[in-house]
Amino acid sequence: MPSLPPISGLPSLDAEQRAEVLDTLFEPCQQLHTLSVSLLREKTFSSYDELIGAVGSQLKELYESDLESDTRWLDSILSAHPRLGEKKVDSEQSRKEQAQLNQGGPEEAQKLAEMNRKYEETFPGLRYVVFVNGRSRPVIMEDMQRRINRGDGKQEKQDAIQVRIISYSTCS
Structure with missing residues (x-):
């Protein structure tokens, strides 16, 4: 992960530098x-x-609005996360997670792509987000299928916000 400036210096950074801090902690997203x-x-x-x-509190406020x-603004932020198994990824943190997931064969990759499609059809405007660290592709795909079957879009948004707060705070 790129180095972050001292937390005490954030208020003195210009807007572009503060945006870079957000891009380091989260997915790049206007x-x-x-x-x-x-x-x-x-x-x-x-x-x-x-x-x-x-x-995270700001995201929860959007969710509760x-x-x-x-709602559209929150969906844009939540969909900034790359699809699982995607090759081109903007953030260093996601590159590490994706590298772990991209170690299977072409059949698994095709199945993951199909599951991403099913998830996005079930939850328009969202991408499946999960804390990957140390979890295998089959375990993650099982969780994705469980969440597709659950079919609860509101819960998916809550889960996506929570994953961002937990996974990024454990990596900072």
């Missing part, structure tokens, strides 16, 4: 920049875990 770049200037944090929790525009 909507997340719009939502959170000013937070990194306006508030001081004692740790990156605290910052990640604050961004009744405004359609907030």
Whole structure:
């Protein structure tokens, strides 16, 4: 993971540098920049875990909002995560996770691509997100199938927010 500046210096960084911090902690996403770049200037944090929790709170506020525009904004942020098994990935953290998943054969890769398609048909605007660390492709695909069968879009959004908060705070 690229190095992060000292947490105490975030408010003095320019907007582009604060966006780069967000891109290091999360997936690069213009909507997340719009939502959170000013937070990194306006508030001081004692740790990156605290910052990640604050961004998580912003995402939860969007989730709890009744405004359609907030729902679309949240969906844009949540869909910034790459599909599992995707070859081109923007963030270092996702590259590491994807490398772990891309160790199977072509049949498994095809099955994963099909499951991604089914997931996205079941939950339009979302991508399947899970904490990959140390979990095998078959275990992850079993979880994906369970969540497709569950068919609960609201729960998927909650899970996606939670995964971002937990997985990125454990990697910072």
